[in-house]
Structures are given as structure tokens and as C-alpha cells.
Amino acid sequence: xxxxxxxxxxxxxxxLVIATVCYENANDGIEALNxxxxxxxxxxxxxxxxxxxxxxxxxxIHPNENNKKIxxxxxxxxxQITFDKGKKWGAAPIEREDLFAGEYNGDKQELxxxxxxxxxxxxxxFIWYR
Numbered sequence: 562x563x564x565x566x567x568x569x570x571x572x573x574x575x576x577l578v579i580a581t582v583c584y585e586n587a588n589d590g591i592e593a594l595n596x597x598x599x600x601x602x603x604x605x606x607x608x609x610x611x612x613x614x615x616x617x618x619x620x621x622i623h624p625n626e627n628n629k630k631i632x633x634x635x636x637x638x639x640x641q642i643t644f645d646k647g648k649k650w651g652a653a654p655i656e657r658e659d660l661f662a663g664e665y666n667g668d669k670q671e672l673x674x675x676x677x678x679x680x681x682x683x684x685x686x687f688i689w690y691r
Contacts, residue, residue, distance in 0.1 A: 621647045622671055624679055631679050635670060642684055659688040 621632030621643050633653075634641045640653040640660065660676070661669050678685040 619643075619647060619650055624672075624677070628681075631681065633672065633677075633679065635672070640672075640686070642679065644681060653684070653686065655686055655688060660686065662688070 619634040619636050619641060621634055623629050623632045625631060630644060630646050632643050632647065634643075634650070635657065638657050640655050640657060641650045642653055643650050657669075660672060665673060667673070672686075676687045
């Protein structure tokens with residue numbers, strides 16, 4: 562009877578040691594997965610930040626080749642105007658859809674030629690109202 566109790570106790574002890582080692586290894590794996598997930602989230606956040614910064618940096622279109630100070634941009638679905646080579650921008654109070662409404666079927670990346678006037682003293686846009 563004594564041998565059965567000693568054998569059972571030894572088996573329980575061995576099982577406890579094995580379970581503890583497995584548990585510790587599992588925690589290391591979970592910790593590694595958590596670190597990997599955190600790194601992926603950080604990389605995604607940084608990528609989104611870079612995309613937002615690129616959206617903020619507008620690329621001007623200069624309608625007058627002789628005056629590169631004045632330009633416009635249709636990025637981010639808004640018409641924005643610059644009078645200082647793109648350092649500062651101002652949004653025009655016009656909906657982008659109104660600039661290309663009517664029967665126009667051309668490229669909508671640039672304003673329709675002859676549909677606007679941009680000078681240092683005047684910004685005028687001809688739009689089609691339905």
C-alpha cells in the first residue's frame with residue numbers, strides 16, 4: 562500500500578512539473594503573439610499617419626505657366642486655391658460636382674479649360690446649376 566501511495570505521489574509531482582513547464586511555454590507564446598500584434602497595430606497606425614500627411618500635402622496645378630504662385634488642387638474631393646506656391650491653401654465654397662455638372666464627360670482631375678479665372682486679385686469659377 563505504501564508503494565502505491567509513493568508511486569501516485571511521484572506521478573502527481575511529475576505531472577505537476579510537466580504542466581507548469583507547458584504553462585510557462587504557452588505564456589511565452591502568447592506574449593510573443595501579443596508583441597507581434599502590437600507591432601502590427603503600430604505599423605498600421607504609422608501607415609495611416611503617412612497617408613494622412615500625403616493627403617494634407619496638396620499638389621498644385623498651375624493654370625498659368627508664367628505665374629507659378631497661383632494654383633489650385635482638386636485633391637480630397639475639394640477645390641482648394643493657393644496664391645503662394647502651395648504654402649497656404651484656401652477652400653473654395655463650391656461643390657466639386659458643380660464644377661463638372663452638365664454634359665461634361667472629360668477628365669475630372671483638372672478643371673475644365675476656360676471655366677475659371679485665377680489671378681492675384683480674382684478667383685472665379687463658372688459652374689453649371691441644374
